[in-house]
Amino acid sequence: MNETTQTQGTLRSEARIAHGALHRLRQDLFVDAFAFRPMPPLEDAKISRWVPWLPERIRHWARWLPHFIVGFFAICVFLATFTTSYSIGPVRSVLVLGFSVLVSAAPALTLFRPVGAFWLSLFSFVVSLVATAGFSSYDIGSDAAFATHLAVMTLVVLRTRPRLAVEMWLVTYGVGAVLTALGGGGMGDLVPMAFFFGVVLVSAAAVRAWREERRHVVETQTVTAEERSRRTLLEERALIARELHDVVAHHMSVIAIQAEAAPYRVENTPPELATSFATIRENAVAALAELRRILGVVRSEDPDAFVDSDPEAPQPTxxxxxxxxxxxxxxxxxxxxxxxxxxxxxxxxxxxxxxxxxxxxxxxxxxxxxxxxxxxxxxxxxxxxxxxxxxxxxxxxxxxxxxxxxxxxxxxxxxxxxxxxxxxxxxxxxxxxxxxxxxxxxxxxxxxx
Missing domain, CATH: 3.30.565.10 (Histidine kinase-like ATPase, C-terminal domain)
Known part of the structure; x- marks a missing residue:
């Protein structure tokens, strides 16, 4: 009975793990797959640190260097695919042109819709495999589609999150295994290709994870430095408030003493004037009491190295x-x-x-x-x-x-x-x-x- 219960619990745990994995796969690759996620330009601080010798105007355009590189790569893919596939003859030139645009559009799409670029690249890869199988005497760019798909997946991993490397790898080779089985081919070439893709994607995921960790460390250090400066500023203000208390208390004490002594300096003091002086003295004494109460909140241990630690000692001049x-x-x-x-x-x-x-x-x-x-x-x-x-x-x-x-x-x-x-x-x-x-x-x- 206990073994049966334990087995059922294990199965439920495995089912929950599988369900969680499928849920993450759906959230990452299917939900809002073509959502607009533009790649931001490089930060000015990085450009200034990497190439400080460049003029200001050129450094401004250098912020878009990754975009230029990806765009140039997409153009090279288009030219390579169209040139190698044109041998099938001018009759099918329109189809070749369409396929070249389809293959080269995926790298460019990684700049704006990275997950959608993966699906477009996978689709062009499947099209190249099916077309090559149907027209075995022609080469319509399956090698270019293969290399482009690997490059697109690498760019997507670098742009999104590391776990997409595993998810895209599983989807790609799940589709590849299905097509191979339907075509009646063997799995001999699929295994080394899967291993090669896995090594490249794991490397890209490691780079992405390192960049994220480094960014997190920099943000944490920045926040810590700001909090330390803010705390130091508050401590200094509390010290200033403690010292200013003594300054204000001195003047308030003088006001209270003078207000108390003033009626005795004038003969036949009018009652109204005596009442006013008494009110002034009462307010001064009340202010002193309030200052002493606030002082109990802001007073701290004396941090200075060359003053007496006695809190009641007069402030230096x-x-x-x-x-x-x-x-x-x-x-x-x-x-x-x-x-x-x-x-x-x-x-x-x-x-x-x-x-x-x-x-x-x-x-x-x-x-x-x-x-x-x-x-x-x-x-x-x-x-x-x-x-x-x-x-x-x-x-x-x-x-x-x-x-x-x-x-x-x-x-x-x-x-x-x-x-x-x-x-x-x-x-x-x-x-x-x-x-x-x-x-x-x-x-x-x-x-x-």
């Missing part, structure tokens, strides 16, 4: 630049600082961002240019502050750093947030330079206040 330079010098980086213009108080957000840009640029120099000299230039100019941090060529090999490029992204985010401009690129001498300008409006007024 350019006045703390000397301690930063001492820290990087103790870490092994030779750095000098040059300040031009008259130093003046700047808005706290600008001071903080300028300090962080200098800090990140020096950190990058430590990581990527060990043993190099660095120079920090700070220029107090009318309308803003200019920063330039440049390092020379490293004197020894730098260790691989997985975070390469993220520091530049964070610096650029800070500068753009303040409406400034920044460049970061390699120097002609082989070092690296970061230059930024942060605009500051009403500098004199703010300094006086």
């Amino acid at each position: 350019l006045a703390s630049l000397d301690s930063l330079l001492d820290s990087v010098r103790s870490a092994g980086l030779t750095v000098e600082a040059v300040i031009t213009g008259a130093p003046r108080p700047l808005p706290q957000g600008v001071e903080l961002s300028a300090y962080r840009i200098v800090q990140e640029a020096l950190s990058n120099a430590l990581r990527h240019a060990p043993g190099a000299d660095a120079r920090v230039e700070i220029s107090y100019v009318l309308g803003g502050i200019g920063l330039r941090i440049v390092n020379g060529v490293p004197s020894r090999l730098a260790k691989p750093s997985p975070g390469a490029g993220h520091g530049v992204l964070g610096m650029r985010e800070r500068v753009q947030m303040l409406g400034g401009e920044m460049t970061a690129d390699h120097t002609e001498e082989g070092g690296f330079e970061v230059a930024a300008f942060i605009p500051v409006a009403n500098t004199v007024g703010e300094a006086t206040a």
